[in-house]
Amino acid sequence: MASSQMSYAPTLGKLLKSLNTQPLEASIEALIYLLKRRQVKGDDVANATAHMLLQVVAKSKWQNVDQLLAKVSNTGHRLAQAAPTEQVIGNVVRRVMGLIRDEASEDRNADEMGDSVSDLSQLPTTPTISTRPGPTPLRAATLPMSKSMFNLLCVSETAQSPVTGASTPMSQGASANMHALRSEVIDGIEEIMDEISQADDQIAGFADIQIHPGDYVLAYLPSPTVERFLLKAAAKRRFTVFIASAERQKPGEVPHAALRKKLNGLGVNAISLASNGLMAYMPRVNKVVISAKAVYANGGISTESGCSTAARAAQEYSKPVIVLSGVYKFCPVDPSDDGTEFEQGDSSTYVDYADGEAVDALEVENIVGEYLPPQYVDVYLTNLGPQTRDHLATIMADHYKLEDMGLSLHLP
Structure with a gap:
């Protein structure tokens, strides 16, 4: 249950700044509060999850x-329950758990190597016989010891001292290993955070390869990733962008006005379309660019509602569909097995609730996300470069441990 201190509406920026000063449980509850509201x-969920797991x-x-x-698993489960539609939470949790397993395995191997060297050093050595003429000098350790009572007591105490004091060095060593593991895992999570923050820029770096001069590009409900991709291409190419938006807009609202202004400033013509008019423009389109919220193991993606309309239209006219996605969005599960849910939007966009009685007899759902089957995707453009469906399994195997691939955080 969220604390009474959450009566105000904190922002993600304020939460991240306060992570080092407030207790861990309070930070987790604050993030859960933000996720539920x-x-x-979007992409901020992955960044927030990584920050929180670092604190854990x-x-x-x-x-x-x-x-x-x-x-880590328990914290991921709580965050996933607060935002069931955000598959990226499970992805980041799996990455961190795999990182922990790798670092622990390396430390264990290092300890075993150290033990082996220590055991070898304690093996009895056979005295070597010198081939040089003359008497062979003997070390003091090899000289015979007289069997007096004093010498027997000294030998007994010397032999017992390593055994009686063994527990203290072992305890200190275990503590040092855990401290080293903590530092290594924190460094690894920071690398994951850098990957998340740089993914969009790295994807945009391939824009001038994917978009050619004179192209007509269709972008359906462009996300920040798609916007950065188009702006990067516009810096080097001259092309035309069709920006497809939802069928209904609020009165006086100009869809994607800021993106259109930036593209026009770079010399790229941007045209707004309604989603129900896509088929009329599709013969002119050279390629369709959409963004993925998650890429599943079978190649299907979770994306904005309506993107399937653009993808199916592109397939009818043999136009390639390019999906933009950072590798951290790759989800190593089958969508049919994970109980995938899609976010519900505001139904008042389509129904006027001022009608009263007529609305009471209806149940209107506005689904703002949907699943796009893999056969409608031609290229997955990631921060590692363009990928095909056949390479997805290899990428996921490189980023997730086999023990964590079946992890489901959305089950109660």
């Missing part, structure tokens, strides 16, 4: 790897 969505690793108390994995 949908104040954090840094602040929580754990004595071994299993405890740390359990704490």
